[in-house]
Amino acid sequence: MITRHFIDVENDGNTRRVHYRKAGKGPPLLMVHQSPRSSKEYEALMEKWSSHFTCIAPDTPGFGQSDPLPGHPEIAEYADAAIEFLDALGIQRCAAYGFHSGGIILVTAVKRHPTRITTLAVGGYAIWSAEEMALFSDRYLPEFHPFDYGEHLTWLWNRILEQSWFFPWFATDDAHRLSVANDDPARVDAIVREMLDAGNAYQAGYGAVLRAPRDIPAVDANVPPCLISAYDGDPLQEHIDRLGEMPPTWSAQKVTTPADHQAASLNHLLATETAMVDGLREAGDEGFVAIQTDDFNGLIHWRGDRTANQLILHAPAYAAADEQPAGQIAIDLPGHGLSDNWNGEASTWGPWEAVIAAVADALDTSETIYPTLPDGEPDQLYPDLSPDRFGNYLNMAWQIVRARHMFAPWYQVDTAHAVAFDTERLRPEHLAAEHLSLINASAAKEFHIALQSRQKDN
Template identity: 65%
Template sequence: MMMTRHFIDVGQGTETRRMHFRKAGSGPALLMLHQSPRSSKEFETLMRQWGEHFTCIAMDIPGFGQSEAVPDGDIGAFADATIGFLDALGIEKCAAYGFHSGGMILVTALKRHPERFSTLAIGGYAVWTEEEKDLFGEQYLPPFHPQPYGEHLQWLWNRILEQSWFFPWFAADKDHRLSVAHDDPEVVDVIAREMLEAGDSYRAGYGAVLNAPRDLPASDAEVPPCLISAYDGDPLQTHFDRLGTLPKGWATQKVKTPAEHQSVSLEHLLKSETPTIEAITEADEEGVCPIEAAGFDGLIHWKGNRQSGLLRLHAPGFDLNSVDHGQSLAIDLPGHGLSDDWQGEAPTDWADWLSVLNAVADALGTSDITYAVPPAGDVDQLYPDLSPDRFGCHLNKAWQIVRARHMFRPWYEANVAHAIDFDAADIAPDKLAKDHLALLNARAAKAYHTALLGRQI
């Protein structure tokens, strides 16, 4: 099932916020809200399954993924942003599913605007005790800012790794152990990258639900039906006893596994009638277009002016944010940034890359392409393996690369003979953080560089 990605400008009052969402399937609209500190990427597999029944629309909650943050961290602000998102899409009524913090935001949105929802299914609902709030304190959501030498990356890796070991994650003792512990580096890496995308704004969304009071509708409220379920090992399963009397049509259900939670949620969602949605509006200056050519069949992220006729490409190992495209267009190359990767191994033949780039140019209506000069040096040394390992060493390796390449050319020749002039502002931690994430996401950098060399021959 095809997954598409979109950007939309959401206006609320005098402010406009650009938000990103994923879409899959057909039929009635199903809004999906992820947990913190994730993004809509969390739901990709589930969307392909549930897309048989619904038009699944999973938005990046403001401040996470590619959605701009809200200035207020109150859970009501996130609920209002959700309704604003539906308004921008032109969706008057939909079904909705949310997990953990995403579910809590949906409950608040439903309580404020019950007419906008046909039914709701959520994974867990938190009702914190005063003792738990005191335990969380400032420890649960410490500031997350890039540090000059990448010190923040070691903390990040262990924080994400151990959140499946203990709850809360920092309470490393036998009383707070979880039964769902793992050390899968691929899983940890995905979540760590999403945390890198969110940056310090993760505290707003996460904090909104940690500080939220019990915000369930009154027991006599006229609201759409809702199922709250949680699987064994989910720390919010124990909160069912704290929910109190629920409205008519609301129920809780304890299940054994995540798969069973998803199954009972879908069964519940299918019981209510939900309108089918019309065409969806998108932002004018940013989007994601489907491309199929030369072994590539995926989505390409673009940004800029589609009327310019000029497409500017970034260098291998970077993304479109490194290009000063002005009034022209820029894209994330295949296997870079927010664009999809090649289906198999990225090709090193320039003809394959050119075929895709020409298809992109046709899709975006551009007639001219400019290429960034690739960095000097040996391709094998310029792009070492950055596959995630059990200890998160790849995060530090990538940080050291993006720092060193401002000081030496090539970056791996750190000596006087290869020193280059640089502006100290270029190695500011916030600037390095953007380059760092771009390098981590540049899965096809080595192949593209090799192909460029073939083009120049």
């Protein structure tokens, strides 16, 4: 089972929160994702490799649910941040795996902290030419901020969609076409959500990787063994020929498929012994609890006072607030926020009641505070926001979060249903947070209907 955790990392008086995933019971394996993704992209691989390693995959700074680094960090700071994360966990030495920009971070970490990594496997290592770097220039990483009417969402969908068609994504000509083009809404949606999590912080992490020196350690460098491999269709496969001379324990190879790359990486990692570690540390005011009922088996996200007596429930289509007062602890309900979705029936109150009771027991709370239901009919309040080929669901959700500040219910746009509102709540930054909560709320309608039935019964 993959579990999720938070931990606070300190450096030079600054504290930043890091979110990480963990699976397995073997020696530790640090897994660093590519930009602009998060540790979620490694879930399938963690399940495969968890029989060999304790797989530990953090969201790198500024991505996923991890805080960004202060200032204007370069690749050295991201490499050091990976080591500081290990320090916070209490891990002295571990094996490591990174894909694309994750590999750049880890190679830099190996050069700066060679005694902390026992062995390293990398998927694709970029060695850019001067012409390629000039092509990237400032176009590859434009600023990404929310706009009042959701214009940023149209750009985001098409940018992510077409990055599988061309590399770089904006070079729309035959010379830069890729052989792995797709228009799979689920694949595009996964990356879109991670970009929405990161916001403009993606510029810092991704930019540091692009600007990073591409110097492989010297032949006589005292560094741990490393395998670099890339498969057909990976735009970095041709870069295998650019690596030049490497230390004797380093090697590189071209393979045919992603599965071949993963198999070669695993074999390489297993060839070096890495010591086991004890239990890992985590934050005390935010985390996840594993809950199992007849209809739910997964992780529930919580934040707040761990000694609280009051359990706070959010309204349908929302999520737990960022900060909770003393004496209160809030959760994301199933199918909302960072919590897992249902694996069974959820349209009656019974399954929700069972999960809430199990969470209250796990967090040792004695009083549950229920939300106020919004006005309106569930079928109209919560339309289908499943990802579609053209990304229309993103714009639909944005229009909903704007309208529900002005009308109740939001779909009744007339004088009779107009409500007073705070103009500050219409700032794009606030709407962006609500928008992300809404598109993450796959069980909003079911929760609304279940709450209605509870109210009728009471």
